[in-house]
Amino acid sequence: MSSQNVDSAPKASQVQKSGVRAAFEYTGIPPSWFDKRPKLPSRNWLIFLSVTTSIVACYVYDRRECKRIRADYSSRVEYLARDPLGTTELPRKVTVYGAKWPGDEDHDKSLRFFRKYVKPILVAAAVDYEMVSGRRSGDLANRIADEIKTRRRVDAGLEPPSQSLMPLPNQPTLEQKHKRELEGGIVLVGRHTLKEFMSGLKRGWTESMDRADREDMLARELASDGRFDEPEELVVDPEVVDGEPLPTRSRLLPSQNAALFSPLQMPSSSPSKSTQSISNIPAHLDTPPSTIPTLPTLLLVPFTNHIGFRQVPNMLWGFFNERHKVRAGSEAAYALIMNHMRPFAAPNTTVTASEVQESQPDGHQGGDLDFDLPAESYYDGAYTPSETEKARKTYYDALPAKLATARALARGTRPPTKEEHSHPPPTEVELRAERLKKEMRWRGDEAGWEIVKPGQPAQWDERFADALQVFDEPRADNVS
DSSP: OHHHHHHHHHHHHOOOOOHHHHHHHTTTOOTHHHHOOOOOOOHHHHHHHHHHHHHHHHHHHHHHHHHHHHHHHHHHHHHHHTSOOOTTOOOOEEEEEEOOOTTOSOTTHHHHHHHHHTHHHHHHTTOEEEEEEOSSTTHHHHHHHHHHHHHHHHHTTSSOOOOOSSOOTTOOOHHHHHHHHHHHOEEEESHHHHHHHHHHHHHHHHSOSOOOOHHHHHHHHHHTSSTTOOOOOOOOOSSOBTTBOOOOSTTSOOHHHHGGGSTTTOOOSSOOHHHHHHHHSOHHHHSOOSSOOOOOOEEEEOOOOOOSGGGHHHHHHHHTOHHHHHHHHHHHHHHHHHTOEEEOOOOSOOOOHHHHHHHOTTOOOOGGGGTTGGGGGGSTTSOOHHHHHHHHHHHHHHHHHHHHHHHHHHHTSSOOOHHHHHSOOOOHHHHHHHHHHHHHHHHHHHHHHHHHSTTOOOOOOGGGGGTOEEEOOOOGGGOO
16 A cells, blocks of 8 residues: 555656746756746845936937927927018028037037027028137127127128128128127027127127227337346446456347347338228217127027036036926027017116126126026136136246246357257247137136126116017917
8 A cells, every 4th residue: 555655756746848848857957956846036126226227218208208298399480481582582690699608618618508409490481500619708799799899890881791802793782780790689599698699789888989909009018018027137348357258148139129129029111900990980989889789599498517526527417308498498499480479578677797796796687688596506607717817827937937038048148958859849939829718718807707707797778678678488378
């Protein structure tokens, strides 16, 4: 009886194999693989898979939303690109201004934002554009002021309008160019660009029409500050000292006279162009106009550039929320394309910039001048004038030694060293040119920072109230 139970036990324990399993066992797959049962991953694997899946899902969802938003707005305006143009007609063209973000060496960030988020909608509607960038802070304000002064001179008949070298038969007239500018518009990317634009606008319509050469004026100022003057020396009898003739440099050209041959200090016998223009401009023409002609409509595009270690969380948030930038850029482009305008909202009070800064330290002025005001908090501390002062002090501390070496080698008072043979030091003329270049950059950075620094109000003139308009979002009932 017991022997029968022993013999029947292994037969009962045998598992019925399916044909598929039997076939796979003969292929060399270990039998243990067929006995495994599915189970949940370990705690560490669950954490890793959850975090990775969430990150990938957020990224994919955001990029799909970006494509959907861009495609949605492109489909709304693409019918405009199919409208035929006449043989002498030109497409609508806008001017895009992008100033340098304070503290960022990459001056093209503003225009890069435009190309990525605003340009695709303009291209879908066949709207042409011209981009203008400022390489340093304040460059955009200077350029706009100079362009306005040139226009005032042309309108006053003091200067002929600019013409192309090869005149074309269908070349537009000056009136046609102004009309096309008004029909196009101006795009301002970021609050810092708005501040530089308003500063250049006010200077162009308020200052004299004279276009003074800033580099020439600075060169004359630097030539008289005594940095390159010869050091005072004791007066010694050049004939005989202790019965021996003393070799002197009395026959050498002094440095002050040598500077006359420098292009930075060369006196001109005839008055400069700026001097002639001042003397030729009548007083009644050089007076700022009481009214300003209508200016192209402005499109204000919000833009914030996050730089620095403290803003890394904002960078990470922005990486997974590109859809918000795409929507903001698409809405701005759609407002421009649909040509929905409103008057420029003037500030609440008409006081000077210093009075506004004292009464409202946060820089609030009211109206459209408060556009994208929170963005100023992100470049607070990005640049300080102390950086320029430190660089200027370091340069001027090392300048006397460089100047002494240049003069010694030029006059032959000592032979050049082996290092100076392989790497010649700069001459005095080169040192003057280098100083002029550095001062131009330092003073430009200081002037540009005074325009865009946090809390500094944007420039305003009462004459702008009737001359400026702003593109605004079309209302819901106007959107088809």
